[in-house]
Amino acid sequence: MHLKFPAAAPVALAFACSLPALALGATAHAEAAPMSAQDIVTLPRLGGVAVSPDGRTAAYVVTTTNPETYERTRSLRIVALNAKGTPVRALPWDGVSDPAFAPDGSLYLLSTHAPGTDAADGATTQVWAIPAARIASADASEAIPAIQVTAFKADVAGFKLSPNGKRIAVWGDIARDCPTFGGCKDDGNTALPGPGTGRLYKDGAGFIRHWDKWETPGNYSRVFAFDLDPRGKVMGAGHALDGDPANGGLTGDSPTKPFGGGEEIAWSADSNAVVYAARQANRDEPLSTNLDLWWAPVDGSAPKNITAANKATDTLPALSPDGRWLAYAAMARPGYESDRLVVQLVDLKTGRHRALAQDWDRSPGSLTWTRDSKALIATAGDVLDTPAFRIDIATGKVTRLKLSPTPREGHIGNVTPLNGGGMVFTRDTIDAPAEIYVAGAGKRGRRVTDIDASLMAGMARVVTTRFSFAGANGDTVWGQITKPAWIKGQMPAILYVHGGPQGSFNDGWSWRWNPRVTASQGYAVVSVDFHGSTGYGQAFTDSINRDWGGKPLVDLQKGFAAAAAMDPQVDTANACAMGASYGGYMMNWIEGMWPDKFKCEIQHDGVFDARAMAYETEELWFDEWEHGGHPYYEAPQEYEKWNPVNHVDQWKTPMLVVTSQHDFRIPYTQGIAAFTALQRRHVPSELLVFPDENHWVLKPKNSLQWHETVFAWLKRWLRPQEDK
DSSP, X not given: OOOOOOOOOOEEEEXXXXXXXXXXXXXXXXXXXXXXXXXXXXXXXXEEXXXXXXXXXXEEEEEEEOTTTOOEEEEEEEEESSSTTOOEEEEEEESOEEEEEOTTSOEEEEESSOTTSXXXXXXXXXXXXXXXXXHHHOOTTSOOOOEEOOOOSSOOOEEEEOTTSSEEEEEEEEETTOSSSSOSSOOOOTTOOSSSSOXXXXXXXXXXXXXXXXXXXXXXXXXXXXXXXXXXXXXXXXXXXXXXXXXXXXXXXXXXXXXXXGGGEEEOTTSSEEEEEEOOOSTTGGGOOOOEEEEEETTSOOOEETTTTOOSOEEEEEEOTTSSEEEEEEOSSTTOTTSOOEEEEEETTTOOEEEESTTOOOOEEEEEEOTTSSEEEEEEOBTTBBOEEEEETTTOOEEEOOOSSSSOOOEEEXXXXXXXXXXXXXXXXXXXXXXXXXXXXXXXXXEOOOSSHHHHHTSOOEEEEEEEEEOGGGOEEEEEEEEESSOOSOEEEEEEEOSSSSOOOOSSOOSSSOHHHHHTTTOEEEEEEOTTOSSSOHHHHHTTTTOTTSHHHHHHHHHHHHHHHHOTTEEEEEEEEEEETHHHHHHHHHHHHSTTSOSEEEEESOOSOHHHHHHHOSOHHHHHHHTTTOOTTTOHHHHHTTOGGGGGGGOOSOEEXXXXXXXXXXXHHHHHHHHHHHHHTTOOEEEEEETTOOSSOOSHHHHHHHHHHHHHHHHHHHOGGGGO
16 A cells, blocks of 8 residues: 655754753853764763652762773762752762662662672672662762662662562563572573583574573573562562463563663552563564563462463553553554554453553653553654653543753653652753753753753754655655754765664764764764654554665655755765664665765665575564565565665775674674675775674774774765865
8 A cells, every 4th residue: 555644845943052051051152172072982971860759859870981991980969859059969879770769768779889889809780778868968978878678699680669668579680490589500591501612502492692692591581579678678588470481471581682671560559569571482582572561469479461462562561650550552563563552551440451542643662650640651752852742541632741941852751750740851852961850740841950961062062953855755754954053164964874774863862873973073964764764653664664775765865955955054965874773774775776976885784685684683573574574585575675785786985884793683794795895896995893892882982983983984085185
């Protein structure tokens, strides 16, 4: 069926990089230094955020990077949410993460060591707590009398406190046949039979590697529940919540790997049960998107799969504070990881189940209840923004909230509803990293932290402009231009192509593929949310299926031209293109199908040969869905239609290839093959290989090297006169 998305008249919305004032309100000037590779690596980074039960205090973690050694340190900070001047206190405890408040106001978190000490060799990550009284008074000059809540032999990967504060759920990698959390000698991994170092995977193993790790059959991320004594420490052996595999229990990871976390685990309001998301680990797991929700009593009795009827994804469980409702998000199509997520509501009193807001054509990325249990707050991509929405559970009415202090909403996250209808949340944009905000009921937010705001205000400004145009099939497609504010004439253009492909280069901050830092080198960065992108309705997202090199390429071609027509500073005649993952695939595709446009390309972790990819990647459900639901051997024509390797004879654009040896999603051999093709055709090219990174480049020194290598490549081809 041909899908038609009505084209809108061209639209352009410009946003200068400006930050709401917090005590200073500084504005960057033209003579300020542009953002550099060193800056993107060393700027402080906001981590976990927790809000106290009374809504007066937020605890959060900030990661700082030593600008000389590039070692990173996580520290704990406290901010008063309702005080004038929003004072911030740094507490003397480094190496912490995952803060969470208990109902009595005490603060729980993860650490390998007590405050004021260094982690011992071999120390494991455990749960610790700071008494409520010390949260209110402690500062950097005082020692913190922390309580060690857990003392397991195994690492605690995460935890959730029960609503009554008397229990805790913890999770970590534990042998499936071990009845206690890390209390067994054997880790359960059956892939290392010895006597050598070889891994042996038996028939029907399912995943043998996933994302950046080799699989450990027999060892899984498992959830256990424990009671807490009056001091807040765990007591007793606790209970595993995955049941007996021989009697319908779960064998698999919860939270799911590689990216699942606390959003997949929730307590019942009465603190007697935990609901978690998981997928069965078996032969079919690499083909399955069938995440289910399991209702697990904390007394260790058998858990129940409460979404067994749905063979697609069920996730984001959220139980209402009044104990009446279970909300979650569900997909409908098995095997499709980017299907629309529809909010589901279960009445725990009557058992009635219904889809909520069925006509809302967006996919929530988070769900949380208002304090009065009358509504859900969801975040979801929506035409370059990621705003928060209020969903009324009685009527299903969806209201887009205006939480940003400016008309530009940006990316909203970590929403915590407060009594009285207010909210605490984080917000970031292309211009600046995340900060914490607080908003009264029905009001816009007020920033209460200054983690990066002043630092960013001291850098040379960039300007981001949103635009729309008629793309493939005449459909409306959106994009953005980010450029330096201090350059008055034309500047070289860079086409940024996002990954996914079901994703978006939206108005949000990223520590990788950051438009601001690239633009700050003197370029106009153009991004286009081509067919297949998210935030524009499910039909638009679906439209890339079996069409990887079709409509998206048309959108990129038309969008790049539209940007130049709208903004005469964008010099598309002096341009390079760059992208990662699907964006890297598109670089390989452009090499053969649009070979005369760009002076250079940067291809990061892109598919070069679709046939090899079909047998090398790990999450087979993705690759097969994108090619009509077939493995390669059943429908080779589906893969070969859009296969870059078939057009190597047209390659001539200089290319920098980046890949990493721990990338199991698009294995590094794809990058080596692309580089070999370039070298064989005598196309100017370079290959950057990271032996210790995955699909993303995350380590500080590696990130610095990535940026410096990319910027040097762009300069070589776009501004060669500066090297003379």
